[in-house]
Amino acid sequence: MDGIEMTRRRFIDAGGTAAAVSLAAIAAPAAALAQASGGVRPTGQLMPDGVKLPSTLPVRKRADSVGIAVVGLGGYALNQMMPRFAQTERTHIAAIVSGSRDKLRRVGDAYGIPPDARYSYDTFGKIASDDRVDAIYIVLPTGLHAEWVIRAFAAGKHVLCEKPMALSSADCARMIAAGRRANRKLMIAYRSHFEPYNLEAMKLMGQRAIGDIRLVRTEQSYRMAPTSPSENWRTNRALAGGGSLEDYGIYGLQSALYLKGEMPESISATAFRPPNDPRFTEIFAHVSSQWRFPSGAVAQLVTSYDSASTNFAQVRGTAGALIMDPATSYAGQKMRLEGRDERELTSGDPSVQFARQLDHFADAVRDNIPIRTPGEMGLRDLRLIEAIYASAETGRTVRLAPDGRMRG
């Protein structure tokens, strides 16, 4: 997610196709990463030129604090995650990795990262012998996750990887295998699993607060500003996959799973790309799916990059409903329980999700506690994403095994 402007020429030089980009990421990571530029989220995150300086330096608070190298200094790393390290109990930024010398200098100075802990993609291999670095946090465009997670394991480090885990279940399996070979932890940064409203929602659903769940409806949409695959990696198939489903709809996909507590047995889906729109030459504008669970319950999911902003989850059961709107934002969550025990729920400060996620990762690394959001969860979700696209492609309902694999 480095903020270097990518030109059409550089994109073509770097390969210009899905396979080529992935190889380019290994052969010339800086060039490949240049493709990651232009990523603009609708949430007002600052781009590199507006890097937020941390108000508190993420000092090491405990002797067993986990030193983390942040790989990829894009908007999400700079504006959301890096400032949160100061709020964690047991993690600190030990190193940074970027293809931009200027950014390494400015961000490194801002965060007090020693000059010898500022790596480029060319010097990344040396991180293996940097004992200050216990773990690596991958915040790159999705299409680069697999290769860099595997490189991180090769360097003997634990890995926290941003969502979605990768662009294919095959890549997820390779990443998991690499972690096992290296005997290192792999966690996917599914922040909702550390957010108080979503945690309470999971608990309530587990307690059957609305009876038997019959329906889950989710929607995650926003209207993407004019752009193109050469300007914004999120519209570039090689880096972003099919688009909003992986990026934003995955929150609804996750919600459906952790609120219902069941894997779907079949999925039917449709995907649409309007003609002649530079935003959608490579990715879909809209993806809708309908899931059937073995219990008979249904989930209906919608995600879009070309629709009014929405971010909600609704769960209806035999004894009430749970309405989350917004459901999985950085802050400002609202949640209402309907039925016999009708009330607005105020579950805590959603903004703790970022720091709690980091501390959970530290606990897993240091104390060997089971990871709530392991690589296997990322793999499971990629299987469902593949099933959704397969159904959209063929126009048929896809049947799934309990592990999310497509049947015959």
Next chain:
Amino acid sequence: MDGIEMTRRRFIDAGGTAAAVSLAAIAAPAAALAQASGGVRPTGQLMPDGVKLPSTLPVRKRADSVGIAVVGLGGYALNQMMPRFAQTERTHIAAIVSGSRDKLRRVGDAYGIPPDARYSYDTFGKIASDDRVDAIYIVLPTGLHAEWVIRAFAAGKHVLCEKPMALSSADCARMIAAGRRANRKLMIAYRSHFEPYNLEAMKLMGQRAIGDIRLVRTEQSYRMAPTSPSENWRTNRALAGGGSLEDYGIYGLQSALYLKGEMPESISATAFRPPNDPRFTEIFAHVSSQWRFPSGAVAQLVTSYDSASTNFAQVRGTAGALIMDPATSYAGQKMRLEGRDERELTSGDPSVQFARQLDHFADAVRDNIPIRTPGEMGLRDLRLIEAIYASAETGRTVRLAPDGRMRG
């Protein structure tokens, strides 16, 4: 919808199966109609013992007012439709038909219906020579529509038939053919086509007020009080079909069509019936479907007899959204336009829908104007309902021809 209590014994006596009931309706209409008893809507309609007396008698206001025989004196006829005749310009209740002598007397007296214009199902045939009766309004349980519409045409009368038109597209086709043979009008009582909010919604969508429509979501649900197929015809497959889809979800189905203005090219659906629930031994508790339109737009529909009360339609387009909640109620509609021209819409008094529907029927009968909601529309909708159940049954996505017929 006569309110005679139906016992299990009487149901068995009358046949007890789908085919038998339909035959029973012809052979012994009073007994068959007894099966219609117990219909309880969640809208606070009064059952026969609480029949509302009309505050204004539906007098004939114009010389060309259409005399209508109301067939079936259940809750909807007594509490919603019959009192509305007084508000129409060009219709009046000319006769009533019921299997209950007591009801004929009480309702007939209340509405000033002459004793010789009070028919039982046994004497229905004589209505053919009753010149006071121009048309017949069928307000029977759905499973009886086909036979009684065809009888009404055989009596040479025009027909207004409650929704859904019938329980199968084959029956719809027979009803249409009977109307053509008799050279009489056939209109389906789709009241939303005469309701100011829904009419404005159709107009706005036609004007592209929210740009290109990409998504329609509808939900029509309520929790049915404890009952069984022998007590409430709405839970009896022979009389109600699959359940809430035909009865309530059809409003969402209709909304999706008239808001999007397009027929779906494929449908995938699921239907669920919880075990050991006397309400759902014959019908489904929940039906969900996802439609794909040729334009790439999607509709997701939900309807339930076992979920919190909902009645909404949401339409999302490239330039905004239309939110209707409640969308198709008797009164109290709310509608909001989102996007560049954001506003709450107050389109008029929804309660005029009943009288306007009757007057439209009168205009069609007297002035030969085209019917907005003809039998062909009812047939189209039954084809979609059949496609939904076919998909739910097979677990496969069903492909549709432009007329709604299932392809191969």
